[in-house]
Amino acid sequence: MKSWIPNGITLGNLILGCWAILFLPENPIYSIYCVIGAAILDFFDGFAARLLHVSSPLGGQLDSLADVVSFGVVPSLWAYHLLPHEGILQVLPFIIAAGAAYRLARFNLDPNNNSGHFKGLPVPSNAMIWMGVVGFSYSSYVEIPTIVTVALVFITTFLMVSTTPLLSLKFKGLGWKGQEIIWILLLSSLTILVISLIVFKSFYLGIIGVMAMYLILSLSYYKKISS
Numbered sequence: 001m002k003s004w005i006p007n008g009i010t011l012g013n014l015i016l017g018c019w020a021i022l023f024l025p026e027n028p029i030y031s032i033y034c035v036i037g038a039a040i041l042d043f044f045d046g047f048a049a050r051l052l053h054v055s056s057p058l059g060g061q062l063d064s065l066a067d068v069v070s071f072g073v074v075p076s077l078w079a080y081h082l083l084p085h086e087g088i089l090q091v092l093p094f095i096i097a098a099g100a101a102y103r104l105a106r107f108n109l110d111p112n113n114n115s116g117h118f119k120g121l122p123v124p125s126n127a128m129i130w131m132g133v134v135g136f137s138y139s140s141y142v143e144i145p146t147i148v149t150v151a152l153v154f155i156t157t158f159l160m161v162s163t164t165p166l167l168s169l170k171f172k173g174l175g176w177k178g179q180e181i182i183w184i185l186l187l188s189s190l191t192i193l194v195i196s197l198i199v200f201k202s203f204y205l206g207i208i209g210v211m212a213m214y215l216i217l218s219l220s221y222y223k224k225i226s227s
Contacts, residue, residue, distance in 0.1 A: 003056060006049035010062045013041040017070030024077055028138045031074070032131050038070035039124055064104040071127035072100025075156075078134040082149045089146070092153055099157035100126060117222070118166040121159035121215075125166075129156055129211045135204030159215075166218040181221050188213050 020034035045063060049055045079093035100123045110119070133152065137144050169182060189210040196206030 002052045003049075003054040003059065005052060006045045006054060007059055007062055009041050009045040009048055010059065010066050013038045013045065013063075013070055014066035016041065017066065017074055020070065020074045021077060024074075024081065028078070028081070028134060031078070032135050035070055035074055035127055035131060038066075039127065042067065042070070042124060060108060064108055067123050068097070068101050068104055071123040072097040072104075075100075075127050075130035078130050079149060079153055082134065082137065082144050083146060089150070092150065095157050096126070096130075096153060099160040103160040117168050119163045120161060121156065121164075121166060123160065125211065125214070126156050126160055128207060132204045132207030132211060136202060136208065139204060140202060164219070165222040167214065167221065181217060185214060185217050188217070 016034045016038040020031040020038070023030040023034060042063070045059070046055075049059055076094045076096040079096060080090075083089045083093060103120055103123055106119075129152070133144060133149075136142060167181060167185060169185070192209040192213060193203070193206040196202055196209060200206075
């Protein structure tokens with residue numbers, strides 16, 4: 001019976017993803033709020049499962065099915081609404097959803113998925129990138145150039161399906177030693193968000209900066225330790 005608590009939280013993630021789709025045509029910012037809520041639930045379902053000692057293969061599969069909607073399909077629709085609805089541009093954004101589904105299926109079948117780093121961009125991180133871009137566009141009334149949106153579609157999809165090692169933010173205690181890069185990322189992210197809010201009055205611009213910092217630090221860190 002206890003297993004229904006984390007599974008119910010996971011299904012809440014899925015429902016919020018559906019609401020994000022529903023809200024998008026009329027109120028994109030509400031759509032973003034739903035995905036933020038879904039991301040919070042995505043964190044707490046695993047936390048609840050570990051706390052209650054009820055982790056199960058069913059919970060893992062439910063989590064992936066919810067994530068592909070909230071963090072794969074919804075970003076595809078965000079990108080779709082940023083692009084002209086003509087020709088190939090009508091279908092191009094949905095490779096994001098395909099990439100997210102592939103990334104999650106590969107993760108579920110990987111026996112080494114707890115190796116201490118991510119293989120490719122996690123699908124919630126993909127959603128964060130698109131959240132920053134779409135939120136900045138709609139909240140600041142800035143039109144994102146088509147070429148930028150198209151490039152971002154290919155970049156985020158490639159990062160998800162790639163096996164490029166990226167930082168996992170799972171702390172092992174609160175110590176600095178051995179976790180320096182994670183602490184640097186966390187402190188840098190907080191600094192970027194504060195500067196963005198104070199100087200630019202934009203939370204979404206801060207999200208873009210945080211995700212850029214995450215990718216830069218991850219790529220430079222793993223390039224350094226592999227050389």
